[in-house]
Structure formats: C-alpha cells, structure tokens
Amino acid sequence: MGSRASTLLREEEIEEIKKETGFSHSQITRLYSRFTSLDKGENGTLSREDFQRIPELAINPLGDRIINAFFPEGEDQVNFRGFMRTLAHFRPIEDNEKSRNPTASEPLNSRTNKLLFAFRLYDLDRDDKISRDELLQVLRMMVGVNISDEQLGSIADRTIQEADTNGDSSISFNEFIKVLEKVDVEQKMSIRFLH
C-alpha cells in the first residue's frame, strides 16, 4: 500500500510538503495512504463527512471545531497539501529544531502555532478573541445538559475573569498563551507519527 501511495504522489510534491511541514519522506507517504483510505469519494480531497467517520472526532465535543480547522475558510474540501499543513501542527518538536536558526520563519509545529491552533478551536467567529458567548457554546458542547445555564454562565465568567488582563471581557491570543503558560503544550499537542 505504501509503495502504491508513493507512486501516486509525485516526488516534487513530496519535496514541497516536506519543506513546508517538516515531515519526513516516509511520514508523508504513510499519511498519504491514510488520506486516501479516508477519502471515500476517491477524488483526492476530503470532505467533512470523511472526517466525521473517524470515531475519535465523532464523539469529541469539539470534533466539529477540529474538523473545521482542516478546511480553509469558505471551502468544504481539503486536499492533501492542506491536510498535511494542518497535521503539521501536531508534529512533535524535535530537539534539533529547538535551538536552530531563530531567524527563519517559525515552523508550523512551534509552541505558538500549536497554541494558535487550539485558540482557533475556541474562537468560533475568527475575530482573534474568545468571547463569553463562544465559551458558553464550547461549554455546552462539553458538559451537555448536566449543568444549568446559569452555572455555565458563571463558569464562563470566571474563566474570562481569570484570563482577561486588559479588561475587554474576552480572551485574546496573548492572554490565552499566558493561561496555558505552564501546560506542556509541546508534549500534549503532539502526535507520534510513524517515521
């Protein structure tokens, strides 16, 4: 299967993806075979339904948001390049990448980009701010009907109160970073892709 996939994928394409995402050659081909197995329509792109077939995403309260993250704004198909670009956020940070050329543009799997990815999950309207309403929506997805709306509201308020430093009663990306300062994002937002 792997070798077939690699024949479908052109070399230069692989090179480009490699440069962009930092995946190794074999990882790319492997992920490509995964991509094609997800692609039920067999048209080289994935639709939302394709993603929803993954059980982990199907039962995840934020599954829809994650799936959304794969799609560029306004589109409902994603090709392999886009697929890889999103997945690159979850590539573990390798040690030799840590101290290397800080002048170069940040790789997709840097801490900031990982956090930005997470931030976008909550930022439903993409205005770079998590507002109270957005929090409430996410909360409702996460706890369902077990907690009253009033309590949910107070939770959202508390969350914002904790994180908000500039008093605009919403959470900006910087504030988000500060909140998750002590979380080991590099470790937690990493998937061990096969090499």
Add this chain to the structure above:
Amino acid sequence: MLVSEEARRRTKNRRAKPQRKAKRVSDDEEDDEDEDEAPRKRGRKKKARPRDSDEDEEEDKRSVKGKGLKASRRKAAKDESDEDSEEERDKKKKGGRATSKKEKEEQNKEKKGGNGKERESKGGEKDKKKKNGNSSSSSSEDDEDSLSEGEIAALKEQVEEKKKLIATLRNKPWRMKRRLVMLKEAQEFVEKFEGALGKGKGRKLYAYKVMMTKKLIKFKRDFENFKTACIPWERKIKEVESHFGSSVASYFIFLRWMYGLNLVLFGFMFGLVVLPEALMGLPYGSIARKTVPRAEQDSAMDFSVLFDFGGYCKYSFLFYGYYNNERTIGLLQFRLPLSYLLVGVGIFGYSLMVVIRTMARNANEGGDGGDEGEFTFSWKMFTSWDYLIGNPETADNKYASITTSFKESIVDEQENQKDENIHLRRFLRVLANVMILCCLGGSGYLIYFVVKRSQEFAEMDNDDLSWFEKNELEFVMSLLGLVCPPLFETIAELEDYHPRIALKWQLGRIFALFLGNLYTFLFALFDEVTAKLEREQSIKNATEWALNQYYANYSSFYNTTNVPPPDVHPADVIRGPCWETGVGIEFVKLIVSDVQVSYLTILIGDFLRAVIVRFLNYCWCWDLEAGFPSYGEFDISGNVLGLVFNQGMIWMGAFYAPGLVGLNVLRLLTSMYYQCWAVMACNVPHERVFKASRSNNFYMGLLLLVLFLSLLPVVYTIMTLPPSFDCGPFSGQEKMYDVVMETIDQDLPAFIGNIFTYATNPGLIMPAVLLMVLAIYYLNTVSKGYQQANLDLKRKMQMARDEEKNRRNNKDSTNEVMKDLEDLLPNKSLIPPPVEEEPPPGVNLQKEVSLAAPNPRGPVTRAPVARGRPPGNPRGPQPGPGRGRGRGAPPRY
C-alpha cells in the same frame, strides 16, 4: 501494529535480495568493533526517539509520562552536545587556523551530525539519501524507495573518509579537546552507517539487533499496559470517579488499599499459623481442646449454634482454643506457639509500618497544589477533554467527569465568596457541637447499660433467653451506627462548613461515637474475661484435685507408681471456659453482624429505595425523584469509618481468632463489588461534589489511631493475663510471652540469653527511651527545617516566575538597539545592577512586583569592553561571544 508487521515482511524480502556491493575498508579490526557497536548505538537512539505510531495513539497516551521523561533526558543530552560542538566551531573560527582540510572536516561534521535540520540545510539531497540508506537496512523505517547505487557509493565514501580521519587523527595539529570531539563524532558516524552498509554477517547482525530493539520496545510498552491493566478495580473506580467525583472514589481507593493490606495479613496468619496446625498438628477429636464437649454434641451441628459460632465452629482452627501447646509439631519441628505469638505481634508491626509509610508517601505527593489554583477554570475549559478517546462509553464517562469537576470547582468557588454573619454562624456551630456531645454521651451510656445487662443474661440459662436478648449488644451497636451518623449530618448542617471540612468533622464525630462504642465494648469484654478467669481458676483447681485423686487411688489400688494417664474420652474431659476463644467469638460475631447490617442497609436503604422511587414515580401524587425520598447519596464518612473500625476489630480479634482475617478478606472483596454496583446503580452524585485527593491522609490518620488503640488491649492481654490452662498454644505457661523466653533459654545459644537479660535491664532501657525521645526531637526539628526550606524555595520560584514575566514585559519595551547590545554582551552575570528604567506608558505592568534581584536583561549601563578578565592572565582564553551558554545570538560574521 499492523504497519510494523507489514514492514517486517517487506524487509525480509529485501534482505533476501542480493546484497549490494560495497567496498570493504582496509582496517578490518576496527571495522568489526564498529559493527558490533553500531547496532547498539542505533538501538539506543531508536529507543529515545518518540515512539512512532498514529495507529495506536491510545497506547501512546497511556505511556506519555514515561516517554516525556525519556524525551527530556534525551533532550538534555542533546543540548549539551550541541552546545559543545557549537562552542568548538566558534573557537576554531576564532583561532583562524582553519586549513582546508579542517574545513572539509567541518563540513563533514555538519553533514553527519545527526541533526536532521542541519543536514537539510547543507544539502537536502544527500541527506535524504543517507536517511534512505540508513533505514532500508534498518529493516522497516523507509521501505518505499530503495537505495540507488550512487547513493550507496556516496555514503560509502563518507564512511571511508571518516575512517581515514579516525586513523590519522593522532597526527592532526589540533587541540586535544577538539580531537576528542572529532573522534567521537566520526566514530559515531561510522558506527551508524557501517553496519547498514556492511556485507553479510555484519549487516544481518545489525538488522537482527535493530529488530530486537524494536521488539523490546514494543514488549516494554505492552508490559506497561499490562501493568496498568493489572491494577485491580482501576476501571471500576475510574467509572465511579467520573460519575461521583473524587470524594467517593477516594473511599473505594481506600477500600482497595485495605484489601491489599488484609491480603498480606491473611498470608501471614494463614501461612504461619493456620496451615501448619491444620497440616501437621493433631487432628480433630484427638485431644480435648479439639473436640466438642459431650454436652454440646447434640446441638453442635445446628444452624443456630453454628451461626453463633458455637458447636463445631468453636472447636475449629478459626479460634485460639483449637491450637495445641506442643512446642514443635510435624517433621519440620515447627514451633507453633512461638509462631503464633510472633505472627500476632507481627501483624501489628507490619500494619503500623505500612500505614506510616503510606502516610509519608502521601504527604510527599500532596505537598504541592496549593498555588496551582491560578487558572482553574481556564484550564478546565481548555484542557479537560482527552482528544484520544475513541470509545463512546469512555466519552460518556469523560463528559460526566468534566461536569463533575466543574461542579467541584463551583463549590470551591462559592465557598470562597461566601460572606456571612459571623456571630450567628459561631453560635450555631457551638450549638451543634453541644448537641452532638449530648448524643455521644447518650450513646455511650446506652452501650454501657446494654453491656451490663448482657452480662446478667450471660449468667442466666441460655435457653430462657429470646433471640433478641442474646444479641442485644450487637443489635444496639449496629442501631447506633445506623442512627447516629445521619443525625450528626443533620446537625452538622447548622454549621454550614465547606463539604470537605464538613466531611472531616463528620468523620471525627462518628469516630468518637465508634470509639466510645468500641471501648465500652472492650471493657465489657474485660469484665467477662475476668469472670471467666475466676471460673477457670476453680475448674483448674478441681481438675488438678481430681487428677491427684485419680493418681493416688490408682497407685494405692494397683500398688504401683507407674500410673497410666486417665482413660477419658476427649469429649468428656472437664474443661475451663477458655476465655480467649470467648473473646474471639465475640469479635467474629461483631464483624458478621456488622457485615449483615451494612449489606442490608445498602439493599434496603439504597436499592429498595431506588426501585421504589424509580417505579412508583409513575403512579404517585408528587415527583418522587425530585421530591421527598429521592435517591440515596453515597455516605462517604460512614463507609470510611465503617472500614476503619472494621479493621480495628480485625487487628484486635486476629490474635484470638486467626480465621477472622480470612473472613475479613472475603468481606472486603465482596463489599468492593457490591458497593461499586450499589453506588453506580442506586445512588446519585452529591449535590455538592467536592474535590478530594486520591490519597487521603485523613483516612490514614484515623486508621493509625485505630491501629494504636487496638494495639493496647492485645498487648495488655499478652503481657498480663494468664492464658487458659487447657486450650490454646500458650496453655501451661504463666504468661503468653513466656514462649519467647523459653525459646531463648532452650534453643538459642547462652550468650543471646545473656544479651536479652542485659537488654531488659532497667538501667539500659531508661537510656534507650531517652535516646529515642532525643531522636524524635531531632527528627522533628529537621523536618521543620525542611518544611521551612521548602516554603522558601516555593517563594523563590514564584519570584523567579514574576521576574520572568517582568522581563518579558520589559523586553517588549526595550528598543532594538538595546537588545542588540545585550546580545553582544557575553556574560551577563557580571553586569552591575542596572538602573531601573521607566516603563513606557503603554505597557501593562503586572500586579506582581518583583522582589527578587533586579532584572538581568535590563538596559546596559557599561561598555562591553573590559569584562572581568583576570588581570594576571592576559593570554587566558577569551570568552567568545557565544559563551553565555546560548544566551546571546549566534555569532554573525
């Protein structure tokens, strides 16, 4: 692991292919060594590499912790070497003595360094080839594209070069350090790729070793999973935890811990006492203590008698009286009486040790977490979902647990924000305490009264008493245990504590209640024992008198001094009351009635109630589920204390009834399943769920107290009361501990006996006690010192964090020039404290103002020329620009 399976197959194919030709290098000796070492190195590297799979993410998740550790260790090592080599390069550049050869070396070094990124920047093409070459032989990594001849040749060349370097390194005009570094790197490179390129044996060996490493890794992972799966009831407890919160789960964890402890105790008791006696001792019916007396034989098999642990039960190995006082039994010359005593005491010793050790460990774990509460809600909000959950049922649990944890936080939050009428609250609390004290006093008196009555009953004939009268004591105690806790809980509502504190109060009160019960029970028991002792004394005298009569009569009748022992059937021998067995029976009865009551309570109070509420709700005037009866809540305090006191009974009773421990193991096992089921099936979560740590030292503290209290009576009886003369392993001794003395005297060499005599001398004991007191005092002081140090360190850490924040803020405000200047400054620690700069108005100054040392990244106030170079050593090594341990920017030349 489908992937790797497939890959392995493929590699096998490849290995079968004719091997590519590759020149062998001249120095064979070195070669071999390299080949040997290569796979090992490689294997190590592999191990360190993050385990690769996107198929089995779940497994990965489980072992994330260990992996993280590994990764960080590897990272540290890597960083070190990176830094070294960087430094090296800098030095070299600075030295400016780089010959063309050296340059080539350097290139090589960069190429091979093992740092993918670097290699990529140097020449992506080559890098790729190398990788392919590497993995094609490493048996499963890259298997799509095979090596081309050219690639192999290139790689070959490099290896060759390295080897040459190694051979000629001795002659190079470099510094020793550099030479060593070069040598190491070159060797590593050769090791890595030599095996991959080698022919025949080397290559096969290499592939084999790689495969084995992989297998080993997989095995380790599986083993970890297996270990997790082996933790008993972990899933059950997790399930309960997710629905009912950590407080309820803490009870079950405690129960599990208790089960483990009891299993060990059971092992001791059963293996060293019960089993030897059952296997090697005299069989049932051989002597009087192992036979049911004639008078009781008719009813010995009746259920009611057996249920009261009379009849055959009473004369079985379950109880003290059954054991024989023969010094040694069986082929092994097993000293049963000694073993009995030592196990009886050893159970306490072991329990004490385990409890204290667990407490110490918990104290270590639970130390932090105090100031973690900075962003509780945000963290819960952003990080609580586990993205690897793929199973709907698990997802349900996760939903429940997120909800629960939110509820817990809400409760905590409400508690913090509560403002109150302090006087009213105080008054109510005092009132509540007075009421509870009254309850405690009353119940204490009731128990005392009942005990007295039961003593009167005991003197009356057994047949005249009704069932109730016979079991009055147990009945009253169980009733008190049933009624008082809810009463206390109701009263405690006046106090309006936070549920966590309320639970502790509740525990303390019920503890006092049970303690009162326990001690009145014990005193009653002692009364009984003294009464029995008196009776026994008279029986003993009578027996001795009868025996003397018999001997006298026999010798006078047959006119011989050789008198055979009286020929009486063991069932007909006159015997004493055997107070130890009596005590044992009391304990066993208490435990059994306790089990009955608690199980029935669950069945009726929880299950029946739940059934009624659930099904009668269809045809009832009001909403039963939301209204009055509702479903039961899980009673944490009652259950925990029940467990603790149950254990106390076991500890006390185990000496008199060796079978009690086995009984308890059964009880704990069943109650684990039963209660897990009951709580999931019939209870609803508490209205105010609160957070409890998984390892609750409060429970352990109670347990320790109970352990100590139950130690007292047992030791008292061992040391002071005379054992029964005709039953039990110590019969015939003055005191129970005489067994030890006897062993010391007879079986151990004389000098040990002497040592013991000296050791028991008051002149030695007093200093020993004094020494211990001093030791306690010293350790206490030391631990206080450590605590203080801990606090200080914590504060320092907080300061450092604040400082970091400040620095970041300031950095934003400092202009670019300043930053550049800073970068040029190599050794920042030598800068004098900079002048505090004015923060520009736009910056949001944090509320946390740093108290620590001034900001090291502050603006520069001194020219970066004369850095503290020691005056006496002008030619000393110049600290290069990159020396600040990676703090400055890389040198740009």
